[in-house]
Amino acid sequence: MCGIVGLLVKNPNMRDSIGELMMPMLIGMTERGPDSAGMAIFGAPVAKGELKFSLYAPSMEFNWQGLAHDFDAHLGSSVKISTQGNHAILISHLEAGTVRTWIKQHYPGVHVLSVGQSIDVYKDTGLPADVAARYDFSGMRGTHLVGHTRMATESAVTPAHAHPFTAGEDWCLVHNGSLSNPNSLRRKLQHEGILFETDNDTEAACRFLEWRMREGDDLHTSLQKGFEELDGFFTLLMGTKDQLALVRDPFACKPAVVAEHDDYVAIASEFRSLAKLPDVKNAKIYEPMPEELYIWKV
Amino acid sequence: MESLDLHQISVRELNQYLHQELPGKGITRLEILNPDGVHSIAAGMNVAVDIDIMGHGGYYLGGMNKYANITVHGSVGWGVAENMMSGSVRVKGFASESAGASGHGGTLIIEGDASLRCGISMKGIDIVVGGDIGNLSGFMGQAGRMVVCGNAGDGLGDSLYEAVIYVRGTVKSLGADARFEPMGDEDYAAVAELLARAGFSHDPREFKRVASAKSLYNWNADANQEY
Structure with missing residues (x-):
């Protein structure tokens, strides 16, 4: 189990407080991921x-x-x-x-x-609240971010195994779920000259998708190829310099909830991480469908 | 009316109160404020009481319910009313995955959409969904009825036993061993009664019946694992 959160602020006045707004989202995912936490934030280039x-x-x-x-x-x-x-x-x-x-x-x-x-990444082992305090997440500023709380199921608990994972430039990914074929994926990518830093399954997915996009696929096409190549359960939340993207596996084995508000778009594994957002009562709350790509632009 | 605020007490304190102190108090109605997506709200209710939950619930809301009538003025997470025995749960918004899973009895009403695996392994519960239901709904349903006013996703009623599903809209695909069957007088009566219970005003004649073809009831060595 893991928790994912994402926040994109549409209202420019909220950019200075994006870290503060995100804090209860990340803390709300502590039960889903108490062993590590991390955040990628996109700010002024x-x-x-x-x-x-x-x-x-x-x-x-x-x-x-x-x-x-x-x-x-x-x-x-x-x-x-x-x-x-x-x-x-x-x-x-x-x-x-x-x-x-x-x-x-x-x-x-x-x-x-x-x-x-535009991207800054912070990740470390420890309770989400401790990691957030260690790196002053609440003081972060920017336009959009992705965060993750990890409960490791398939590889070690180390800072390097914590999410977000990145590849290439201004690209990051967090994952709730587990892949059953990360090793074959890794071997395949190693033949393409792609280097890995960990034995983590999410890193394989992250590098696969970034490699596809570097080869010329757009995000949509690379994820279509991802559905063919990635075997397992996943809700993936991805960040680029100007967008957030979300996709769930065909069986929707891992949860996700979205709150779309005039001022922001917020994504989390569960509603309890969205409950403290300002005026969330007036947000459109929905559950993303399996195998559909959702993209929100800054 | 008694009001319990989940900003003031934990869900454990709430449920301990509902289980241990509420019975015998003579309270017939109470409301729960600020649910904020917390899990297991009003799970295991063993006393007849009307409960209004004023917001969005988390996982397993009203699970194992026996006597309560629970209304959620919002949406709910996974496994709402899972393994319900009797009583009722009404969700004004949408329900996430596995709504009513393994429910033995009672009525689950979802006014919005229900997500994947709605009514999985249902064992006697009645489920009425005002909107659509997601893929793999009704999987291995053993008993009970599910009425869907909208559309159904892929794999509807896969490996059904004796549960019956009524769908008003389209069915993207049927699961293994599920089939459309003609509606009989008993089916129209059942749909009318369940719609009335839910307060939905559709015409029962608009519904189609999905039930088990029962070809999986006995082992078929010649099937070659192809169903």
Whole structure:
């Protein structure tokens, strides 16, 4: 079991409080996922020609300024870095591949959680309330976000196995359910030169869909191929730089509820995570159908 | 009228009150405020009382109900009135998956749509749905009746036993061993009675009967697992 939440604010005045609005949604999913939690938030993009990288270090006392200093010294390119304990957002002019390779070579303990112009990712083990407090989720600002609370059923409880998973740029996915063929999917993608960081089933789905889109499929076509390739149960919630997308497996084995309001669209595994949203009484509440793709744009 | 607020007490405290303190108090009607999607509200009711739930409920609302008449002024999550024995549950909004699962008796009325697996393994419950029902509804229904005023999804009535399903709209597909059968006088009477109980004003003549072809009742070695 896991809990998923998503929030897209249509009212620009609510962008500064999106983190605060999301908090009861995430906390409401604690029973569905008490072992880890995470969030991907999409905010104002970095300047053209820049990319931002969400990084995770194994220690809350990690020397991020040291990393930034080494980065400047080795690559001759200055970076901006903002830190939040063991997480940091690094902004660079260099290409994603160059930055990833450098981090892997010089700081093998540091994980790149996301790359893009708009996306920040935070994830860690612990109760959702503790993880949210650790990284000040309530103070986050942006246009849309996806969150996840995890109850691990198929792979280890580590920060790397927590959701959201990302692939490519400005793309993330959270998953409630389990896949029965992640290993064959992973082998297939490895033949395409795609690298994996964990043995988690969701990572396989995430990289599969991102690979299809990189190959030219639109989201709809890639998910159609996903239905053919992914064997198992899933409610998937995906985020791109300007949209949220939701899909459920053909048997709708895992739940989802949507609240559409003039000011926002909110998605959660269960209504109890939507109950505290402002004026939710006047939102249109419905359950998404199996095998249908729902997309909401910023 | 007595009012219980789930912003003030936990669902465990609520249900302990309903089970242990309410019987014998002579209260005939009470309302539950701020359900906010909490699970198991008014599950296991063993006392005759009218309960109004003022908002959206979570999973297993009214499960195992025996004597209460429960009205939800909102929608509900999975397994509403699951394993109900008698009494009634009415949902003003929609019901999520497995509504009325394994219900032995009583009446479940859903004014909106019901999601997948509505009435799965029903064992005597009557279910009336004002809107549509999702895929795989009525799966392995053993006894009871389900009246659907809207449309049915895929695999309706798969592996039915003696439960009977009446559908007013379209059926996307029938499940294994389910078939359309002609409506008889008893069917029209049953539909009329259930519609009246639910307060829906459709003409019983608009309904089709779906029941078991009973070809799965006995093992057929020649079927080659193809049904």
